[in-house]
Amino acid sequence: MDSGVPPGASRQRPAAAGRIPLAVVVVDGDGLVSHWSTGARRLFGHAKDEAVGQPATDLMPVAGALAAEERGVAHGPYDTDPDLDTALDTGIEGGPELHSRGSYPTAGYATLSERGRDRLDVVWWVYPLVGPGPGRHLVLAADAAQFRRDGADGPDGAESRAGADGRAGDRRISPAFALHTEFPDAEALARRLPDILPNMSPADSGRIVAQVLELGYPVLEFSYHERVPVTPDWGVPKRPAGRGGLPEPLDGGGDGESRRAAPRPELDLEYAAVRERLEFLNEVSGRIGSSLDLARTIREVTSAAVPRFTDFAGTHLRAAVLAGEGFPDGPPDATTVWHRVWVEHNDEPGRWDDTVPIGEAIAFPEHTPFFQCMSTGEPVLIPRLSEEAGDRISGEFEKRDLRPLINHRSMLLVPLKARDVVLGFMVLMRRPDRQPFDDMDRTTGAELAARAGLVLDNARMYTYQENVADTLQDSMLPRVPPHMAGCDIATRYLPGARLGRIGGDWFDAVKLPGSRTALVVGDVMGHGLNSAAMMGQLRTAVRTMAALELPPAQLLRNLDDLAQRLGELYLATCLYAVYDPIRSELQIANAGHIPPVLVRAEDGEAEILDLPTGAPIGVGGVA
Incomplete structure (x- = not known):
């Protein structure tokens, strides 16, 4: 112009x-x-x-x-x-x-x-x-x-x-x-x-x-x-003052007040470095592990390292761990699929998003430090990635250029292990303008990974147990057809609490000869996998005896005898009814269960049916 x-x-x-x-x-x-x-x-x-x-x-x-x-x-x-x-x-x-x-x-x-x-x-x-x-x-x-x-x-x-x-x-x-x-x-x-x-x-x-x-x-x-x-430039956030650096050494004063004499500079620096790392690990231990939710635990572990210990932290987990499956078998290899579950950094926002996106599934090539870390289960320290080393690592990955992100940076890879099995690993990197990782940092990173690995394994076990319990409960619940002879059936299973969703409650509908339908509602006392297993046995017994066309009271007496033979801990309540649409008749027998509610279609009026209660299944000696 x-x-x-x-x-x-x-x-x-x-x-x-x-x-x-x-x-x-x-x-x-x-x-x-x-x-x-x-x-x-x-x-x-x-x-x-x-x-x-x-x-x-x-x-x-x-x-x-x-x-x-x-x-x-x-x-x-x-x-x-x-x-x-x-x-x-x-x-x-x-x-x-x-x-x-x-x-x-x-x-x-x-x-x-x-x-x-x-x-x-x-x-x-x-x-x-x-x-x-x-x-x-x-x-x-x-x-x-x-x-x-x-x-x-x-x-x-x-x-x-x-x-x-x-x-x-x-x-x-x-x-x-x-x-x-x-x-x-x-x-x-x-x-x-x-x-x-x-x-x-x-x-x-x-x-x-x-x-x-x-x-x-x-x-x-x-x-x-x-x-x-x-x-x-996507706006680099300012690092909090005083974090990541070493505290200033104390020195003597000349104002007449009594002060601690400053130690030798090299000892003071070493003491400050050790204290800084111990404070960091103590702070991290208080932040991670506050939840057994696997996703939240991963975010806590990754975010705890930035920016105090590193400028970039990325966590990768094995697919079996992330899916909540059983404990991974054997060491990982070049075919093992890893999921990048979280990334935290203080670089420009968005700089890493396209190249290392969260949620990506990837198998790491053999000739990379990532493979070395996950296969040996030991930390890998590269004080400073030269252009030649960065270009070589980037060349192992197709369709992405890692060079602008890793060249001239300091890299530390630490495995996340539990019971000597690698569950995942963390990639930690510092920018070129920051002090590179050293042997003391490698020890600190390994300690961080050891604590994180224990927390992740606890979250993994909890997730796995939840998946097993959900699968068991789903397999126990019946697949009741909505239409049977002379009646329409609707069912819903709604646990009263999250911890009590796996237990001995069951319901069923059994088709009987003569267009009749048997309706069953029962509850094994207690919660957990044992109660669910007992419920499965009693439910199978009820379906078997229902096919014999036994009257409701007789069926419950036979179920009581079976429960006593199975063991003293088998206690359950049960309500058994047989509906005959031809005779417009409903026969009900109750073994200690809460009574049913009858809702009339014409006006929506509801009433509790007054039935003889009876003793729960497994008590024995009571009619």
């Missing part, structure tokens, strides 16, 4: 000043979305599953760039803003092949004014792509509102901004392109560019990055002729 620069103002800003939340989208040759980042979901409001495979022009205000139309044309609900410059020229030097129609990058500004949602102002950059992959356009977009926080009504604005000399001037912004080498830390800008392309293979991301650097780095031009390189 030609508007002047305030005297004394810098013509370039550091690269960090241009970090903004970005939406990243890749569009294929048919104009359909093939890649939709988390930032795109936040900006445009469409989830990844809804966007992938849909026409990009229906989701974003870049129809003119994708269709190679003339500038200044409105597309659907998006309107270009005449007050903001739309830079269709690259702004950099390039050969003729870069400036032929459809072969150069474009940038612009648009406003989304759909009914039912707030107005959205968007700045965007679109790059044409060539190569073997499906992608034909790379789209970067950002919310323009964040650039006018000083109170302007529009992006051009009569927005007041103070220059370096204190004088105010008008500001206009335009998206444009520039060589990344024009800015400080050009190499750092080039290295950070792959971060915006998560969940892509190294070949695809490398191809796209090379073309972006050749066509021009995305920048914002301000009215005072200032250009800022744009890098992805």
